[in-house]
Amino acid sequence: MTAAATPLLQVNGLKVSYGHIEAVKGIDFELHEGQITTLVGANGAGKSTTLLALSGLTKKAAGSVRFAGEDIGALAPHKIVSRGVVQVAEGRATLTTLTVRENLELGAYTRKDRGSRARDLDYVYSLFPRLKERADGLAGNLSGGEQQMLAIGRALMAKPRLLLLDEPSMGLAPIIVQDIFRTLREINKAGLTIFLVEQNVRQALKIADRGYVLETGKIVMADSGRALLGNPKVQDAYLGG
Structure with a gap:
């Protein structure tokens, strides 16, 4: 899918700290309308913290978050939802x-x-x-x-314009994971932009137009999902070689 010239969501210099611990260390990334973008990495890399900052559920220490041209970085969570950015929390929270x-x-x-x-x-x-x-x-x-x-x-x-998903495969049987990812592809084909945070690196990169690899709060790689899936460094670190 061809990326739009202007990103739907643009993040610059995002930092998030918990006390003296900097969990997200000044990252930059962008999401384009109609695409699936994934943020992958090991447990504790800062993936969920990044999503919480986008949703306004965790306060950022620095950086900007622009959605559809508007700076939403200081908005309350319910205001961010009203703009069309909706998160599916880790652990379902039903x-x-x-x-x-x-x-x-x-x-x-x-x-x-x-x-x-x-x-x-x-x-x-x-x-x-x-x-x-x-x-x-x-x-x-x-x-x-x-x-x-x-x-x-x-x-x-x-009715989101951007759907944020935090570890949707966590704790699920492999056959259910396949169903969930199949549905994500389906809703994306219907026009919904998706930002997927996922520890199941193989599944995430398979469906992603673009991917970012996060390690200890820093983005260390960015490429198409297909290219990252075939990258030897990604394979060695996350796919068992």
Whole structure:
């Protein structure tokens, strides 16, 4: 897919610190509309912290974050969501005492047009038929894979322009991981821009238009997903040679 001339999201000099520990050390990267971009690296590299900073859930120490030409770096999280940047948190964070349908409807809480919300609910059910089957059941009774589907579906109900995903494959059986990544490709083909943070480097790079490799808070490589997948350094460090 051809990249747009102007990035949809542009990050410059992003730093995030926890006390005296600098978790993200002045990184630069950009996301282009209609693409899947992935940020990969070992556990503790700073991947999730980067996403939290983009969402406004963690305060950045320095740097700028521009989305669709607007500086969103100082906005509150709900304002960032209203701009069209929506995150699927690590660990799913479904509301277990609510039904599947209620969880999905909560994703659209900022939207007033009931007709479009109903159409998007049908769209989510078409992506994840299992959620439709379990719509009136409690989210807490879903399997891990179903809860991940629910978390993605709930984010889609917010009508994002950019979807941020934090470790969607974590703790899931390989066959479920394949299903999740297949769905991500499908929603991307429908036009949604995706930024994927993922420890499953092989799966992430397979579907990515572009990838960045993060090591101890610094971006050390950037290239197309295909090129990084074939890079000997990436293979040695993350793909078992």
